[in-house]
Amino acid sequence: MKIAQIKTKIISNKRFSGNYWHLEFESGVIAKNALPGQFVNIKVNNGLEPLLRRPISVHRVKGRKVKLFYEVVGAGTQVLSQRKPGELLDIIGPLGNGFDYRGAIKAKAGKNILVAGGMGVAPLVFLAQRLLRPSGAGNDTIILIGAKTKKQVLCAQEFKALGCTVRLATDDGSVGFRGKVTDLLKQQLSVTGHRSSVIYTCGPRAMLKAVSEIARENKINAQLSLEEHMACGIGACLGCVVSTKDGYQRVCKDGPVFLSQELIW
Numbered sequence: 001m002k003i004a005q006i007k008t009k010i011i012s013n014k015r016f017s018g019n020y021w022h023l024e025f026e027s028g029v030i031a032k033n034a035l036p037g038q039f040v041n042i043k044v045n046n047g048l049e050p051l052l053r054r055p056i057s058v059h060r061v062k063g064r065k066v067k068l069f070y071e072v073v074g075a076g077t078q079v080l081s082q083r084k085p086g087e088l089l090d091i092i093g094p095l096g097n098g099f100d101y102r103g104a105i106k107a108k109a110g111k112n113i114l115v116a117g118g119m120g121v122a123p124l125v126f127l128a129q130r131l132l133r134p135s136g137a138g139n140d141t142i143i144l145i146g147a148k149t150k151k152q153v154l155c156a157q158e159f160k161a162l163g164c165t166v167r168l169a170t171d172d173g174s175v176g177f178r179g180k181v182t183d184l185l186k187q188q189l190s191v192t193g194h195r196s197s198v199i200y201t202c203g204p205r206a207m208l209k210a211v212s213e214i215a216r217e218n219k220i221n222a223q224l225s226l227e228e229h230m231a232c233g234i235g236a237c238l239g240c241v242v243s244t245k246d247g248y249q250r251v252c253k254d255g256p257v258f259l260s261q262e263l264i265w
């Protein structure tokens, strides 16, 4: 896997809604090599503050262009949102191990069940993009998106445009299923069955844990994309380890995607 450190011009950096932003840059190497679930590590500023890079998932790839989707949550993402088109951004990527979706493409049967909580949609759009390539297994790809309210449901139109079946769950019932996306997942599995299904998921830790449990009960494989605080982002500092059946593993290098049965919660 080719990893590049590049300084590239920002093509666009626009507010999508509220605290959510889209940033686009050009990099032939990252666009060509990135797999869904992988991320880039960004030096958001030219100065020393903030010192550490910030990890953001690859959201979409089109030709040589790479698109990110991020939420402003603190100092680093705030600085990133102030960066202007034409300015240079220092980026390392693509990093980590992404989703393994080759089996789904080959099988041409079974269902791909994508489960997203909040910003967890970010890497799953890229996954849907790959699953839905002509002749892919995309016809049977469903995305369950969970959010607190209708306003916080992200990327539903994007998934629809890619050809996914979209189902929504909101805590307050303002749109879709009233309740947690994991309850919607249980309902979905009871209606459609789950033979040959694979779950791909990204979102808050509690949601991932619940998805793991549902996958175990239903004997389905689930691939989970974890988010941990990171320092180096390249496997050197052990700052992002999680406990697995094979001992501690680094989210940045061995993940961020892990099989649910590997993790110890």
Ligand SMILES: Cc1cc2nc3c(=O)[nH]c(=O)nc-3n(C[C@H](O)[C@H](O)[C@H](O)COP(=O)(O)OP(=O)(O)OC[C@H]3O[C@@H](n4cnc5c(N)ncnc54)[C@H](O)[C@@H]3O)c2cc1C
Pocket: 039, 050, 054, 055, 056, 057, 058, 069, 070, 071, 072, 073, 074, 075, 076, 077, 078, 119, 122, 123, 226, 227, 228, 229, 230, 256
């Ligand atoms: C592999 C990976 C992929 C990611 N992809 C995306 C993405 O596509 N879009 C996106 O918006 N965000 C993504 N994130 C999260 C993003 O990296 C953090 O939100 C960002 O680094 C926060 O930086 P900050 O300086 O703005 O906030 P900080 O000031 O560092 O933190 C603000 C708040 O966010 C929490 N936080 C910060 N980093 C993380 C983290 N890694 N995991 C959980 N909580 C965190 C802090 O505890 C704090 O409450 C990803 C993280 C990882 C590890």
Ligand code: FES
Pocket: 229, 230, 231, 232, 233, 234, 235, 236, 237, 238, 239, 240, 241, 250, 251, 252, 253
């Ligand atoms: S962030 Fe340094 S090992 Fe993962």
